[in-house]
Amino acid sequence: MSVRFVKRPKPSENARGVYGIDVLQLTPKEADKVWFGVCRNKKKSIAICKSFLADYTRYARCKRLCIDGTGEQKQVPSVQSVVTIIAVWKHIVAQADAVVLAKRRDQDSNEDSDEGSEQWTLLGNRGKARGEVIQWIQSTLAQKFNLTCKQTFEKTEATTDDVLLILSTLWERAVDIPCDPRHRLAFHTLVLIGGIGFRPGTYENMLYQQVKLLVVRDPDTKQPRLVAEITINQNKLSANKIDKGADVVTFSATMVPCQIVCLVTFVAIQALHDDAFETEFSSFDELLQRPNLEDVDCIELRWKDGMQEKPIFPLKYHKFLELWNRRWLVAGNRNTLRPYALRIGGGNKIDGSLTSAI
Numbered sequence: 590m591s592v593r594f595v596k597r598p599k600p601s602e603n604a605r606g607v608y609g610i611d612v613l614q615l616t617p618k619e620a621d622k623v624w625f626g627v628c629r630n631k632k633k634s635i636a637i638c639k640s641f642l643a644d645y646t647r648y649a650r651c652k653r654l655c656i657d658g659t660g661e662q663k664q665v666p667s668v669q670s671v672v673t674i675i676a677v678w679k680h681i682v683a684q685a686d687a688v689v690l691a692k693r694r695d696q697d698s699n700e701d702s703d704e705g706s707e708q709w710t711l712l713g714n715r716g717k718a719r720g721e722v723i724q725w726i727q728s729t730l731a732q733k734f735n736l737t738c739k740q741t742f743e744k745t746e747a748t749t750d751d752v753l754l755i756l757s758t759l760w761e762r763a764v765d766i767p768c769d770p771r772h773r774l775a776f777h778t779l780v781l782i783g784g785i786g787f788r789p790g791t792y793e794n795m796l797y798q799q800v801k802l803l804v805v806r807d808p809d810t811k812q813p814r815l816v817a818e819i820t821i822n823q824n825k826l827s828a829n830k831i832d833k834g835a836d837v838v839t840f841s842a843t844m845v846p847c848q849i850v851c852l853v854t855f856v857a858i859q860a861l862h863d864d865a866f867e868t869e870f871s872s873f874d875e876l877l878q879r880p881n882l883e884d885v886d887c888i889e890l891r892w893k894d895g896m897q898e899k900p901i902f903p904l905k906y907h908k909f910l911e912l913w914n915r916r917w918l919v920a921g922n923r924n925t926l927r928p929y930a931l932r933i934g935g936g937n938k939i940d941g942s943l944t945s946a947i
Contacts, residue, residue, distance in 0.1 A: 624685045627718045670737045747930040758920045765919045775902035776912045778855040783931035798897040806886040816843045817853045867891040
């Protein structure tokens with residue numbers, strides 16, 4: 590598999606997909622060499638990257654609904670800000686690092702190469718070429734295509750009422766928001782996690798190994814209760830910052846009387862559906878009744894072998910966004926909030942209340 594440079598994206602395709610025909614008719618092997626050249630700061634390889642980004646900015650289109658009442662859609666440029674094209678570049682680099690360059694690193698490690706496998710990355714302190722292209726985008730490309738350097742949307746927070754409306758509409762108007770039941774459950778759970786104050790990218794494709802489900806003894810009632818311990822990997826760290834282990838945040842959630850906002854309930858339901866537990870359970874009630882706490886106050890309900898690397902809420906971001914927008918349409922809202930509004934609303938309320946602010 591290789592990350593190819595292509596041009597003239599089709600209007601209907603996603604900005605992170607593969608578009609049209611190859612710019613230079615490169616074979617997969619030749620395309621890989623471009624990334625090797627970028628790692629070595631080769632001008633020709635970097636120029637190919639810049640050429641691709643310029644073509645992408647020029648030809649990328651998306652459909653917008655006309656406001657003349659005809660219901661027709663027109664194609665408009667989808668890249669109008671510097672932030673958009675930088676995001677495209679960062680995604681391509683991340684994909685190249687995870688596929689093409691990772692393979693080269695493994696190869697050099699196995700062959701005990703004198704060059705060192707650590708040179709084959711564009712992330713972290715070795716991302717000189719990556720940063721050079723970003724600077725070029727902010728100056729030359731922005732000027733050439735008149736891209737705005739300002740934020741193109743207003744950061745609006747999602748209130749508690751907004752979150753409750755999102756979740757209730759999802760189920761009460763299920764006929765008008767058709768989707769796979771597993772996707773509906775995952776969407777609901779991810780909205781709850783987003784409402785705590787995390788960025789959307791941090792909880793996409795969350796794995797079972799990031800979630801622990803425990804049965805604990807309530808110190809007041811002495812009755813068993815479920816607790817979920819969830820670890821979130823941060824995806825926006827400051828450059829050149831000393832790593833003090835703060836790139837992950839772990840929080841616990843327990844059962845609450847209002848089921849629609851009970852995160853633990855939805856985690857447990859998903860695990861039951863996936864038959865993920867090492868010990869077989871057939872119902873939610875059985876999770877509370879069968880584990881015998883005896884003389885301990887906490888027991889972890891372990892996942893069975895092979896579940897650790899599987900996604901617990903298998904919902905791609907494009908599908909999440911589709912359900913998100915559909916829900917606002919069905920609810921009759923004139924203004925649609927962005928998913929990031931969940932973080933603004935929830936994060937503003939709890940920022941600073943944890944040892945390590947989210």
